[in-house]
Amino acid sequence: MLSQKETLLSVNNVSVLYGERVGCQNVSFDLWPGEVLGIVGESGSGKSTLLNSISARIQPTSGSVTYNTRVDGQRDLYTEMNEPERRLLMRTDLAYVHQNPRDGLRMNVSAGANIGERLMAIGERHYGNIRNNAEQWLDKIEIDQNRLDDLPTTFSGGMQQRLQIARNLVTRPRLVFMDEPTGGLDVSVQARLLDLLRGLVRDLGLSVVIVTHDLAVARLLSHRLMVMQNGQVVESGLTDQVLDDPQHPYSQLLVSSILQT
Amino acid sequence: MSAALDQQDGYNFAYLDEQTKRMIRRSILKAVAIPGYQVPFAGREMPMPYGWGTGGVQVTAAIIGKDDVLKVIDQGSDDTTNAVSIRKFFAKTAAVETTEATEEASIIQTRHRIPETALQEGQILVYQVPIPEPLRFLEPRETETRKMHALQEYGLMHVKLYEDISRHGHIATTYAYPALVNGRYVMDPSPIPKFDNPKMDMMPALQLFGAGREKRIYALPPYTEVKSLDFEDHPFDIQEWDSDCALCGAKDSFLDEIVLDDAGNRMFVCSDSHFCQQRQQAGFTGTANELPADTKERA
DSSP states (O other): OOOTTSOSEEEEEEEEEETTEEEEEEEEEEEOTTOEEEEEEOTTSSHHHHHHHHTTSSOOSEEEEEEEETTTEEEETTTSSOHHHHHHHHTTTEEEEOSSHHHHSOTTSOHHHHHHHHHHHTTOOOHHHHHHHHHHHHHHTTOOGGGTTSOGGGSOHHHHHHHHHHHHHTTOOSEEEEESTTTTSOHHHHHHHHHHHHHHHHHHTOEEEEEOSOHHHHHHHOSEEEEEETTEEEEEEEHHHHHHSOOSHHHHHHHHTSOOO | OHHHHTTGGGOBTTBSOHHHHHHHHHHHHHHHHSTTOOEEOOOOOOSSOTTSSHHHHHHHHHHOOTTOEEEEEETTBSSSHHHHHHHHHHHHHTOOEEOSOGGGOSEEEEESOOOSSOOOTTOEEEEEOSOOOTTTTTOOOHHHHHHHHHTTOOHHHHHHHHHHHHHHSSOOOOBSOOEEETTTEEEOOOSOBGGGHHHHTTOSSEEEEEETTTTEEEEEOTTOOEEEOOBTTBOOOOOOOSSOOTTTOOSSSOEEEEEOSTTSOEEEEESOHHHHHHHHHTTOOOTTTSOOHHHHHHO
8 A cells, every 4th residue: 555645646836728718727736545635616617627637638738747656656647657658547547537427438338348448458358357347346336237238328327427437446546536426417316426436435445536516525525625716726625624614705605605405 | 465555545554653553552561561550541543432442452553563463352252243343454454364263363352351272472462441440430539549559559459359248148250350460550350251360370471451441551461470359268269160161062161151042941152262163173072062862863
């Protein structure tokens, strides 16, 4: 295991500019092993841009993203790694859960093949092992094993989202990025998914960066919270602290806009 | 007659102009230098529709010389439309000698088969390829598949085989079976049956693949290792038939099924027509041309 003293991911002054327009600006934070970081903010505030740039998908215009690799220790994702290394990292140690499961799944191959894809990509060549592994994962995400050979198109939205999560976690990544994983699901399915996610995070010791606009999701899952507005981080801190005692006017607005039941 | 044909009707030898041939040859040289790598080339319009072998014809036109002997097969057969018309095309535009005998030919253009007779050093096998990209049906983005080839990310190919086994219980891909070339590039061997895949491995002849619509050329130099992809617990195997060839009794050739009537009768015959005829001339017979005992008596 990693030493608890070392950060898993450290983000230093990351800015992403789309030409003149600002995606996100001067964002810095450290993520520690086993930690869940929530990023909240309104639509267009740069949450997804930030997520893409720290998950090796978009090179930031300035700043650095350093990841603690298993073999070589701390390495900058963009300047100290070449593209093959980065792509290998993305399909082994990192995982990315899309908001829309259709973006993250291969819709024209079976659930089993979806779960097995990452294993085959890192060289697993034994059909029986891949299939066993896929069956175990279906169990973990509470999908019946006899759906293993069904296409994801025959799954409900919630099942597709769970399948996407299984497909990502099969290589035992250490860091998972999630972009609104509960978006577009009805409330009861959301609750179940969150329950599952919380269990997986705890059991596998995952570190997670989760982008959401749903403060309830953030409160339930994340240890720490960052609030973004106009590409800037306006407030960050422990989740309860930020949600119970917001300091920045925008955070206050965000918290007060939740319907009280 | 051949000299007169050089400029007949304003056509150059073998239809294509010399500049085009040089361009194609450069692509072929690059393809031979990097076995299995798809080299783009500026494919020309040919006087035939795409899908009828425009890629193969361009490759053949670029490499053919006056002394070459050409054989053209389609599904193993010398006498189907595609084979006959391409053979005529080169007989007319290049005035080369044509043949149906595999061992006499110096260039063999083929659609969907490799001849049963083992090819020799000095021979060239030209394949007509419809879709050169083995990853196409799993990853439609060309930019992405090129990157995957460059970085040797071939896990996706096994996803397809996995899907086959989960649906059919065995690897149900029977043609265009993906193969790893020289331990580096994964290649689509054109729609030849997987029966022919082992023949490509360490073949003494040069193999060239031309895709006209997609404008790609790739190649296997002589004696190149070609390994068909598989799983450890589902190894690659080739098709087998319950019966032998009904005309020549061959046990180890690729057989076509021919429906004889609407009562469910059928027979299996060699797909390689020249191979079958050669065997029949040598005195081999199968179930269909053995004279039954009672007809002999009546005769």
